[in-house]
Amino acid sequence: MGLLLLMGVVGIATILYSSNAPQDTAWARIQEKGVIVFATDASYPPFSAVDADGNLFGFEVDLAREIARRLGVRAEFENIAYDTLLSAVVSGRNDAVISAFVPQWERQNEALFTQAYFVAGTVAVIRTADDGQQTDIDWARWATHKTLAVEYGAGGDVLARQWARQVGNVTVLPKATAAEALTAVLTEDADAALVDAVTAYEFLQSYPELMLAGPPVEPEPYALAVKATSRELLTAIERTLTAMEADGSLGELRVKWFGEAARVQ
Secondary structure: OHHHHHHHHHHHHHHHHHHHOOOOHHHHHHHHHOEEEEEEOOOEOOOEEEOOOOOEEOHHHHHHHHHHHHHOOEEEEEEOOHHHHHHHHHOOOOOEEOOOOOOOHHHOOOEEEOOOOEEEEEEEEEEOOOOOOOOOOOHHHHOOOEEEEEEOOOHHHHHHHHHHHHHOOEEEEEEOOHHHHHHHHHOOOOOEEEEEHHHHHHHHHHOOOEEEOOOOOEEEEEOOEEEOOOHHHHHHHHHHHHHHHHHOHHHHHHHHHHOHHHOOO
16 A cells, blocks of 8 residues: 555656646647757858858758658758857757857756767877877877977867976977878878867878877867757757767768768767
8 A cells, every 4th residue: 555655646746747847849849840940050161051052061961951850850940150059049949059069068057968979179190100099098198209290379289288298208399270280290290280170080081191099189079959948859869869870870971071080989
């Protein structure tokens, strides 16, 4: 009897919680209209951009359309300024943000964020014939006795100088651009380059004699964002991203837009 009474209390509490929980109006609207509206700032190729005919294209446009297809709906986009993206979903004007968006965890009371579908940030690039790719690296120790080419003032420059102070015996070779830093590795003026991942992926497509030394040195994950009350929508998108990662289709999209080095992240 006591167990039955307890189960009854739990059941009533669950019903009361469910009835009082915020409704996912975005998910309901998507299912009703058969359309999911993504907010994006289409000024950042190859993630999202506008062609000469006014059509959106890019990695995130392809990804959004595939997410929509797997949800059984159609994708539409609103091209807006980056600093208004989150407000667009919080206000309910759009359903989700997909725009090289780094989660703003301090705003979790307003928005929810998915798993990362792309990891940008700073990477280390070496010659293919050198150390070989590693998965578990103490980067500061790895840098010892190396000359590191960097884009002056960028994140890799900051990291390299930190390592030089931390372990010593690190030579920092500043260059005007990330491409010049990568070229220094090609010409053997540097042992490695610390540059942004997107530039590195683009460069590696043309120079197979270079490779990533390992995972991002300073990762910057990109995720979709939805309104804080859109938990059903979040779950649906999360399941879709997980399935796409598992079946290799997300990796194929990354390869299409960034090259083979970006397949696994």
